[in-house]
Amino acid sequence: MSIESSDNQVDRDQKRSAAERFFTHPLGIVCAASGATLLWGSAFPMIKLSYDQLNIGSTDIFHQLLFAGYRFFLASLLIIGFMLLLRKKLSWQKNNGRTLLIIALFQTFLQYVFFYIGLGFSTGVQGSIIAGTTSFFQIIIAHFMYKNDYLSVRKVMGMLIGFMGVILVSSTGGTIKLAIGLGEILLLFAMFAGAMGNILAKNAAQKLDIFYMTCVQMLIGSTGLIAIGASQVGLFPFSFDWTSGLILFYLAFLSAAGFVLWNTVMKYNKVGSISTYLFLIPVFGVFLSSLLLNERMHGYVLISLFLVILGIIIVNRKEKEISIKS
Structure with a gap:
């Protein structure tokens, strides 16, 4: 019996x-997971830099949406180029059109409508902090959606420890700022939309190629963003130079690479075990915002990183689960 079971496992x-x-x-x-969160963490200071380079103000909502559309449209083209190198199929799969439209609505369109506008009213540091709440949204949604991915005491403990790190990294000069303004509220909406989009993408990835799914949803979502922005400010209101052009290219690259990595790791693993890695985004965001934007980085960052990593370890420990019934 044991030999037969072993042979079946090998097969x-x-x-x-x-x-x-x-x-x-x-x-x-x-x-x-760490690679994807590092890329996404770098988005916060790079977006702020792009706003400065292109003279996009915090109230220039339609310019922000148009720039977001540029970013994701270019990201989809980068994925198409990679698919051509790998000789993957690019033909439209009409039977999956509705699924791709819904993913595009949440993972690109709604997430980044709220994200870009919210970031304009926030700081690179604050924006990267709130990005950590995606973990909570994903784990809670998974609890109600998957029978084998329920919310347990261990997961709650890991989430709370990880989020303590997020709160700690938000402190300035030893003071925790709990005030929430319009920018932070919009960013919370963005994180919820992103969490929902990630889970919808996980479900669709069971039957769709990751590159195809990510590319098409970005293409659809970016078209919507471009259409809204261009309706008010025109299609080409920006004057790009080498610096702003390279920043745009990098933002497109991090979007393409980050979403392909994240959608793939989500496809093969439980949402609850992977979502805590998103707590790394604020830590990476704070480090990079400090380096690129000269935003102050305090001494609590290393403690914050330790707490986030500890939370990830706790959530991913293999032991008997105690479910929190819905």
């Missing part, structure tokens, strides 16, 4: 794709 392992083996291996999960 199952051989049938798993190389991608699945990598993205379900602990080292692969750490590399992919």
